[in-house]
Amino acid sequence: MTFPVVGMVGGGQLARMTHEAGIPLGLKFKLLSDTPQDSAAQVVSEVVIGDYRDLDTLRAFARGCDVITFDHEHVPTEHLRALEADGIPVRPGPDALVHAQDKGVMRARLLEIGAPCPRHRIVSDPADAAAFAEEVGGFPVILKTVRGGYDGKGVWVVRSEADAADPFRAGVPVLAEEKVDFVRELAANIVRSPHGQAVAYPVVESIQVDGVCDTVIAPAPDLSEELAGEAQQLALRIAAELDVVGHLAVELFETRSADGTPGILVNELAMRPHNSGHWTQDGAITSQFANHVRAVLDLPLGDPRPRAPWTVMCNVLGGDYPDMYQGYLHCMAHDPQLKIHMYGKDVKPGRKVGHVNTYGDDLADVRERARHAADYLRGTITE
Amino acid sequence: MTFPVVGMVGGGQLARMTHEAGIPLGLKFKLLSDTPQDSAAQVVSEVVIGDYRDLDTLRAFARGCDVITFDHEHVPTEHLRALEADGIPVRPGPDALVHAQDKGVMRARLLEIGAPCPRHRIVSDPADAAAFAEEVGGFPVILKTVRGGYDGKGVWVVRSEADAADPFRAGVPVLAEEKVDFVRELAANIVRSPHGQAVAYPVVESIQVDGVCDTVIAPAPDLSEELAGEAQQLALRIAAELDVVGHLAVELFETRSADGTPGILVNELAMRPHNSGHWTQDGAITSQFANHVRAVLDLPLGDPRPRAPWTVMCNVLGGDYPDMYQGYLHCMAHDPQLKIHMYGKDVKPGRKVGHVNTYGDDLADVRERARHAADYLRGTITE
Structure with a gap:
């Protein structure tokens, strides 16, 4: 079979979960990872250990890949151009990716296309x-x-x-x-393919604690259809204008003007699967990871609609206890519907080592279940 | 973290999909495979190439594994006993597994416990x-x-x-x-853990073509609650009596007596994830693969309930066209809700190379979508 080879640069949890999503698609997956202990390197068959900042390493890795995509935004732009010059499709391409790499370039370009910014x-x-x-x-x-x-x-x-x-x-x-006086943070996540097909996930609310994503609620509660549509349209327009391929997360501030009119401002862009889209693994018909892979291969995209009225994701951060296995056991017994996603990473205080997803009809219940599991795994609560 | 190592014997698609299900669980997965090209060997990090019929190979493989489980039933019973004697948990254990290995032993034991048999x-x-x-x-x-x-x-x-x-x-x-004059074939799938917790999936209808599973409908249409409950109870009882650990598929004939009373007879037992449970990947809260892994590690089991009124699985068999990629592309474009599961296997006529799952509210529609995709991938239809 001529099923393609996806080359993933970066061995973090996003690569791990993209590989997981690629297995049923029958794809071959090749990983460039810093160390054999990296989250994705633990679960992928074909792993190259090397430094993504070194062009020769990248070139050798890219040989035999049908497309190169990323777990992070840190590959130097000029290296990506060199790979493209070698004839390797790089998706998202360097001209798009620079907007997620450089906040100055991003703001200038967003201003140019009339996207609302602080x-x-x-x-x-x-x-x-x-x-x-x-x-x-x-x-x-x-x-x-x-x-x-x-x-x-x-x-x-x-x-x-x-x-x-x-x-x-x-x-x-x-x-x-x-410093924007925002009501809350939202994320508009879309996926776009080279031939221009795009799908938009429901707009979510993202709750940050100490600058780190803590909870994501899908869809964002009490968000008007009008503002949700505006956010999705904005994300789709940014993707088209910047020629983004793959998953694009547009992190947004929801604002209220003096007269109470709601509005949105773009906070950040991420051109890869994103923490605000982890809920899609269990809450959407097609996950962000599956759709990212489909997009970078220019395959038709999957349905992004939710499978449940509410899905909540809570990140599991490292706490004081290095061993989460007992907590993990407790959480499975406590909530047989809980969806746990562990990254295989050593626990360090504050480090993202996993996340949990819950879904259902009653938001308060769904949220409480995710909260309980994340806190229990971290060791913040013990009952 | 002290997350355990699961040793999987056999590199087929069941191992591949079990690995996929184990990734979010944060488990370490080690594979004993016949060749590096085997379905699971393509996607697993730690692969040992070797012959499961050789005890020394098995012993070396089992070192460092917290549990040994299986993709198939072909490991000689005496080898499993030797591993147990070495102190390696083997799940399901040899005393249970022999009933799935030897149809004579299986029938004798089922008769003993009063399970209805031909x-x-x-x-x-x-x-x-x-x-x-x-x-x-x-x-x-x-x-x-x-x-x-x-x-x-x-x-x-x-x-x-x-x-x-x-x-x-x-x-x-x-x-x-x-030769039983059956109305149709059913499967009652359950998962049981060493401490005796067990969960039962909805009873499904399994449609065979030329002795090979073709379509599975979950739940079995028009099955009375009474007969469904009887089938589930029977599967749970067989698992308890035979001390099965992990996924148990009880393949059943649905019969009608002369006066029209419906009944069931046990056809076959399989003690591993089973083709009749592939629908659970997209149709149940917890898949058979995730629950099999949870069971063999004696972790609390996940909720087996369905997520949609109807889920249909159709196997994708190899046809005359060795390259399925074009058909795969067509199917994704045709039905954005389709869930494709490819095994990475070369196409040979009649060989199981993948399956598709569809789900929804309308059985006729769900069934037609799965049928179309499977036929298109095989090359039986081209529109």
């Missing part, structure tokens, strides 16, 4: 940051390094000029953004 | 088979070699004494059974 500009030093704060109504403002951040890293809430020194220390350009 | 006895030669036929009302009768058969192999429908020579040629004891 006020922002690149600032050169703490004094310039203070000037920006003045322009948007005063401190606090958000400073972000344009490259290299994730899960709250590389992001500072700055309350004064004196407070603004840290972000400039990395020697990376710094983007200043107004 | 009339049967071991026959010594064609004349003895003719004598058995006389006892049960004449030819045709069924002859089966007690070991080594599957998918219609090792089973003969015999119409005369002259016709009865073949089954005796293998030098394996031959079991004669009356």
